[in-house]
Amino acid sequence: MASPAIQFRRFFLAAILICILRCADTLASTDTNTWFTRSWNTYDGLLNDQIGAIAQGRDGYLWVVPPVGLMRFDGVNFSRFPLENYTSPADNHIGTVLQSRAGIFWIGMYGGTVIGLKPDFTTVTVPQANLPKSTPFGLAEDQEGSLWLAYANVVCRIKDGHVARYATAKGMPIGQFHSLISDGAGNIWLAKGNQICVFRDDHFEQIATQPEVRKLAATPTNAVWAIAGAHLLRCDTSGELLDQGALPGIANARGAALLEDDSGAVWIGTDGDGLFRFDGNGFEKIETSYPSILGLAEDGEGNIWAGTFGGGLDRISLSAVRLETLEVGGALERVQSICEDANGGLWGAAYSGFPYRGLLVSYVNGKWTPAFTNSPFSGAMTCVAADNNGAVWIGTVDGKLLRLKDQGLVLVQSTPDGAISALQPSSNGDVWIIGAQRLQYFHDGQLREVQLPRQIRRISAATEDAAGNLWLAAWDIVLRFDGTNIIDESPHLPIAGRRVNTLYETPDGSMWMSGGGLGLLRYKNGRADCIGTGQGLLDDYIAQIVIDSHGWLWCAGDHGIFKVQLHELEEAAQDHNFHLRPVAYGQNEGLPSLAALVSIGVPFALPHSLYSHDRRVWLLTKMGVVAADPKLLPAVRVPPSALLTRVAMDGQIIASYAEAAPTQTVANLATLDQPLQLPPSHRHLEFDYTAFYFSAPENLRFRYQLTGFDTGWIDGTADRHADYSRLTPGNYQFNVEACVGDGPWSIGPATVSFTVAPFFWQTWWFRLSWVLLLALAGIAIVRYIFVRRLTAQMRQLEQRAALDRERTRIARDLHDDLGGSLNLAALTLDMTQREQGMGESLNGKIRHCSTIVRQAAKSVDEIVWAINPRNDTFRYLVDYLSQFAVEFLQAADILCLVELPDEIPDWETSPEARHNLLLVVKEALNNIVRHARATEVCLRVTISQNQLNIVIQDNGRGFENPPDNTTCDGLRNMRQRMEEIGGRFELDSRPGAGTRIALLYSWPLHS
Secondary structure, X not given: OOOHHHHHHHHHHHHHHHHHHHHHHHHHOOOOOOEEEEEEOXXXXXOOOXXXXXXXXXXXXXXXXXXXXXXXXXXXXXXXXXXXXXXXXXXXXXXXXXXXXXXXXXXXXXXXXXXXXXXXXXXXXXOHHHOOOOOOOEEEEOXXXXXXEEOOXXXXXXXXXXXXXXXXXXXXXXXXXXXXEEOOOXXXXXXXXXXXXXXXXXXEEEEEXXXXXXXXXXXXXXXXXXXXXXXXXXXXXXXXEEEEEEOOXXXXXXXXXXXXXXXXXXXXXXXXXXXXXXXXXXXXXXXXXXXXXXXEEEOOOOOEEEEEOOOOEEEEEEOOEEEEOEEEOOEEEEEEEEEEOOOOOEEEEEEOOXXXXXXXXXXXXXXXXXXXXXXXXXXXXXXXXEOOOOOEEEEEOOOEEXXXXXXXXXXXXXXXXXXXXXXXXOOOOOEEEEOOOOEEEEEOOEEEEEOOOOOOOOOOXXXXXXXXXXXXXXXXXEEEEOOOOEEEOHHHOOOOOOOOOEEEEOOXXXXXXXXXXXXXXXXXXXXXXXXXXHHOOOOOOEEEEEEOOOOEEEEEEOOEEEEEEHHHHHHHHHOOOOOOOOEEEOHHHOOXXXXXXXXXXXXXXXXXXXXXXXXXXXXXXXXXXXXXXXXXXXXXXXXXXXXXXXXXXXXXXXXXXXXXXXXXXXXXXXOOOOOEEEOOOOOEEEEEEEOOOOOOHHHEEEEEEEEOOOOOOEEOOOOOEEEEEOOOOXXXXXXXXXXXXXXXXXXXXXXXXXXXXXXXXHOHHHHHHHHHHHHHHHHHHHHHHHHHHHHHHHHHHHHHHHHHHHHHHXXXXXXXXXXXXXXXXXXXXXXXXHOOOOOHHHHXXXXXXXXXXXXXXXXXXXXXXXXXXXXOEHHHHHHHHHHHHHHHHHHOOOEEEEEOOOOOOOOEOOHHHHHHHHHHHHHHHHHHHHHXXXXXXXXXXXXXXXXXXXXXXXXXXXXXXXXXXXXXXXXXXXXXXHHHOOEEEXXXXXXXXXXXXXXXXXXXXXX
């Protein structure tokens, strides 16, 4: 170890070197970075406003240690970690914590209990019996993964389950304990009393002595930072101390918290004097919610977290989007118009209240400052604009046109027609002068007027496009002036009744408009497309638009500031199902609720935004000018990982990410490797999820999908919650992904699988049983119906057979008995007639009786033919009808022609049909014989698949109308008989052309 004299010389030389470097830096530094601090306290969910320690876990959660208990923070919500599930309820006071390289989160509690939580929330066994029963004040991990614990008078090392103690015999100094840490190389450092020690060769070696050492902080190499009194020191393993200087205005940094961030800057938290940052060049005081800082940590995004004694939890980050205000004489001035000159200087016109006061202001050293306050025109400025020649043009409330160039402010023109609302330098060198209801331009030293349409009430927006056309919006009228003609574009735009507040052309030639709830309206190539909040836009009332060099379209609206990628807007304009991913700026940047400045609220100016040459975005709001530096807003290259935190069924938690004790009924989502089993009686299923982007958690976006139910991804809501009603039995998997703004989605989704069990009546065996039962029942029913039908058919066959036997008996009896008797009577009459001695009168009577008897015998034959079941076929019917026709007409000396089909099917027919067809044919032939005076009759029989056609055609005298006398009953009877058997009767007759009778009988389908 170096002698005190050598240490003094080193200290002196280092101090001189630091002073020289600091002076040089003061002269050369132009860093204007500012820091923003956001705080969370008990109103936001903290258990206590005192936060003693902070650490970020392997899973992304921020561990927060209040005086009692333990909490986790995801950037939006605080959740209490159930310590009581891992130790006794009395062990809820935490002294120190450590997030190890292996992912184990170590917790040292008051009373001596030490717990190690693995990433899956199982515990690491610690040999408590061999550890002191007092509170550990420090935890550290060496390069071998051993755990070190510092107590008041001893340091313990736990390696492979064995505890080694290091006290004064092992080089531990005597005095008050201050700090135990490990550096980036894995060396163990100890600050105790006034000694700084490093562990070597199984003992602590004292390498430096420094009074009032309060705290140590690790560096990535073999060195540490130390705070001693008010000085920041750097000590390496050789024992060399390098003084970085003293904290400004502090005599002693009591109880300091110390941290080196990833950029190499050192953060120093003091007990009562606030937070400081040392960047190697000097100290900078950082605003905090409370002056006493108890703990410091850095998250993976580079944010610094400070635990305070009474202000809660603070997050410190670079302020990339900030609010610039202007105060003059204690009054807040509103900048209502800005521009940038050729040299990069910013100018503005500021306005405050009535009577009107408008000041010309400039942006100098990060502040808006009044300029040319002694000018006779001061107090009347309304708007500013810069041309391409380096001049700044200024309009006044009383219509004066001023020009500022080469630091000179001159009056160019005076227009007595009222205030100038806006100035628009043209690409051809002219300057457009816009009033409330007039349009003028300044050309070659002369003021010229453009006659506007009479319906113009008030101009609300103006811009020039790349082609040199001037666009004007006057409430719901949009005009384009090409230098010669004024073209009304309003008929092509859906803006009726809506006030257009802004016009802005993007490099692709699209003219963007907004205002009056339009959202964003793109007008290109004669086509207008609206994009609104339904597609993810954050505001439908937008007053200012500007694009930066990264393709972001910045918007200022009623609800604040946001940006969205231009290519996404173009896709949303083409596809109304496309969902935008804008990025909002507000509370996480320290911005209040910022409403954009619109011309309707400003008496004399048309506000517009600006993208300056230093690549900053400037937007005008009612609270002041918002300056955004895209260089400090890098795109998120590594997508966030989504995390499932809770699954609940019917209001009861069934799986949790260590927010409830993993039990038989609550599964641990960190270790779950098999599907959850859900009962069929569940009614409601809920999923909670999160992801980590502490810089701006409001710009986290989620999408989820329930595989087996959802057909695609569903956009998540701000509450990070999804729910489903009762699901049908089956296998499901819930997936959730996250992204930041328009960044990439998670590399892989967070998932949980589960199976919904069926009710017993939905099981396969129950369904199979039902199928078998139904099959058996069906078989039984079919068999029953088949037997009944078969029985009925057998009964019908028996009845038919009995009927046929009865018909046969009747036919035989008629033929043998009645027919024989009639024939015997006819023969007897014939014999009697041939006998001698009878008179002529008696012979005539006998002949008449004989004729009657023979006709009766013939009728009996017909009846016998009709009722005889042997004749119940189609073939017998056709044969009988044709034979009857030939014999009947032959007796009347009329030629009968018969046309029959070549093949006559042997189909069965009913006796009723045969009888009616015979009677109709008989009646038709009888009418021909009696009335037609025909010499020739044709009987034609045709058969189709299901129809019998009988046509009787004569060559008689015919008739024009059916006779209207008693003889016409025959025709009516013929038609009625055909209708009774389901047939059709057709009659066609003309005088001198004969008569045609058609009988159409639809034949029943045969089997």
